[in-house]
Amino acid sequence: MGALAIGVLVAAWALGATALAILGLGLGLAALSARLWAWRVSRNLAIERLPVGAATVEGEPLRLGVALRGRPWLAARIELRDRVGPLGERRIALRPGETVLEVDAAPRGRYRLGPGRLLVDDPLGLSRVELPVPATGTVLVRPRVPALSRLFTDAGGRGEGGRGHPLRRASGLDPHGVREYVEGEPLRAVHWPTSARRGALMVRELEDAPRDGVAVVLDVERSAIAGPPGDSSLDDAVRAAAGLVxxxxxxxxxxxxxxxxxxxxxxxxRALGLDWERALDALAAAEGVDGTPLNSLLTARGLLRAATEIVVVTARPTTVADVLVGRASPGRAAALVAIDAPTYAGRPPGAASPALLRLAASGVAVAVLRHGVPLEEALAALEARAVG
Structure with missing residues (x-):
């Protein structure tokens, strides 16, 4: 518009036309006003992304609040073009206050918000400003958690012939570590070997041992995943782990x-409170990675090794067969949710592998999870086989 105003003024000077000169001055003033408007808008307009309502569960609409900050009355129309991770770009016209950006049936996952753009039109329709919107934060879509009325231990760990293995339930106090002695503490709490080694009195710290120590291990190896996002073998594995926990x-x-x-x-x-919410958020963000240390995780000394019962959710039963067979003994339970990954790629269910047959014969409870088969149904089939 500025170039047009200059052209009209030059023509008015050359022709000596007053009317053209007035028109050129008007166009120049309009161009100057548009530039001033764009400068004010770019300095005084921004957005803030806000969560709306409770946490989103997969399959439900993902709703994000978008609040305009600054002076939206300077614009005739404001459009946001924002990205929601791999779900792509979404377009929405913004109004003063808060507008809701909605994505239908979002799959489970963690989505990065932005970067985006604000397209702002001036009240006279003479100019449009494009403002960058930086990427800020992420949003989680949680998995659906199946309601399980039965667990592996309801049928007991059963080996060949249906023999049940009773579980030992730990209780009492277990050593947790050592710390410096505080005056007034009983001497029976002193850990004398550590005290002699350090040259100072050290006492044992004790913590309550769990009444029912259960470890649920989720395998996220990328090479074993089949199926599209939202309906993949990993998504079902995440749901199974969440349901068991x-x-x-x-x-x-x-x-x-x-x-x-x-x-x-x-x-x-420890309870269905903050601990559970954190675990559920971690499961929401779980994605396939390469080089998962599944076998070493199960064999490492530490909390998992001390668990009374361990349940592994994996599409690679051969990888963990030796470890689970070694755990299947009186007083300790081992179970496996075997993900039949090829069924998530449209293939028919295959016959039981030698690894699964070996695990079942060794007393490891095995439930096979296939595409379209809920975990509750797989556990019911396991219980029916055990009773039979």
């Missing part, structure tokens, strides 16, 4: 959730 925690069991990333993530759930 919630069912055990609802029975007042002390649960450890281990996600087998290269740097394993371990969450302790």
């Amino acid at each position: 919630r069912a055990h925690a609802s029975r007042s069991h002390d649960v450890l959730l281990a996600i087998g990333t290269p740097a394993p993530e371990v969450y302790r759930i």
